[in-house]
Amino acid sequence: KKATHPLIIVGQGALARPDGAAVLGQAAKLAVAVNAARADWNGFAVLHTAAARVGGLDVGFVPGEGGRNVAGMLGETDVLFLLGADEIDVAKTGGAFVVYIGTHGDKGAHRANVILPGAAYTEKSGTFVNTEGRVQQTNRAGFAPGEAREDWAILRALSDVLGKKLPFDSLPQLRAKLYAEYPHLARIDHVAAGDPADITRVAKLGGRLNKGTFTSPVKDFYLTNPIARASAVMAECSALAKNGFRQAAE
16 A cells, blocks of 8 residues: 555456456455556556457447357357457357458368458558557558458458448548547557546446466467467477476577
């Protein structure tokens, strides 16, 4: 309580437990108690495990009323679109017809009935939000190989085929609509100020904590995403780490 700038960081692994809401509530309650959430200082943060998750939350990319979360989709959906989703348990997709949009031949691609090759982050211009909420923008370094296309272009083409045409024909048009709906995403390299009242509301979350052990969701630091898993260098680093060799020779 004597700290002038206390900081509470909650890992996503702690929130993925059955008692995740209770864990989040208790952490927020601690933040309020030590004055970590105030007008001049936001000392409460969630450390996410996947790129673009913060950006997804910023644009409300969560199940709507009557919608399903990942667990609800698996095994109970006739058609399943996987947009670079390689971290789910594809064995639970059941008999669903799976359409995969992604860049590497990872788990999602192996399960797919149809693969629509996308562009890697180096092969497209994009807007990203890092784990602290800072908006970042990238430019394409090279073109995607073969028939691969940028994700927005794939979804735009699909919408036309399905008779539900999306209202944009180019990346600038898409960004204009994005910025109109979410103005803070146009403020590149800026972190929007947090509202202490939000932390106070989270602190009121109920539920009981169970006695389960907290474990890290990261099982292999070197193989946390499809691009890393496709890398011979990362595979070597992973093998060295598993065998107790913490430093690889140059």
